[in-house]
Amino acid sequence: MIILGIDPGSVVTGYGYVQATRHDRLIEAGCIRPATNVSFERRLLEIHDRFEDLVRRRRPDAVAVEAAFHGANIQTLMKMCHARGAILTALARARVPFFEYAPREVKKAVVGNGNASKEQVQFMVEKVLGPVGDDAPLDVTDAIAVALCHAHRHGHPGPAEQQKKGSSMADRLIAAGADPAQARRFAG
DSSP states (O other), X not given: OEEEEEEOOSSOEEEEEEEOSSXXXXXXXXXXXXXXXXXXXXXXXXXXXXXXXXXXXXOOSEEEEEOOOOOSOHHHHHHHHHHHHHHHHHHHHHTOOEEEEOHHXXXXXXXXXXTOOHHHHHHHHHHHHOOOOTTOXXXXXXXXXXXXXXXXXXXXXXXXHHHSTTOOHHHHHHHTTOOHHHHHHTTO
């Protein structure tokens, strides 16, 4: 199963394709950064068009999108919701099933702690899939984490330890032979 994970934003939108199998594999990851010197509606159009192209090119089996959350700034939330709308419109046109996950749910599935930092999410993503890239923004590893969350929540072929309800990515790493102290350090 190929899952496209998305961390939506109006300035930077991260995405990551993960092949969910017994040994998850990162296929492609990156981010969309529309030009900041164009109107907001042109930025939304670019996000929409780029996602139409990404979906058409790779044809994922499912798309997992981080749900909107209320931060400190309502204007930022509104812009992020507009970007999500542009993305969801592209997905609807392509008739790709999509699923939404709250940020806390993603962090809990990947790190084992719903209050984990972006750096902790990045650490666990790279422990599971290998380096994403030195200059990849945290939006990219967040998007990959959303894809991993979907794979974990909907189950995919793998060891029994990976299928246990409530098992975290830290538990999966330990079951796969990772150093327990290091894996748990990031689980809080």
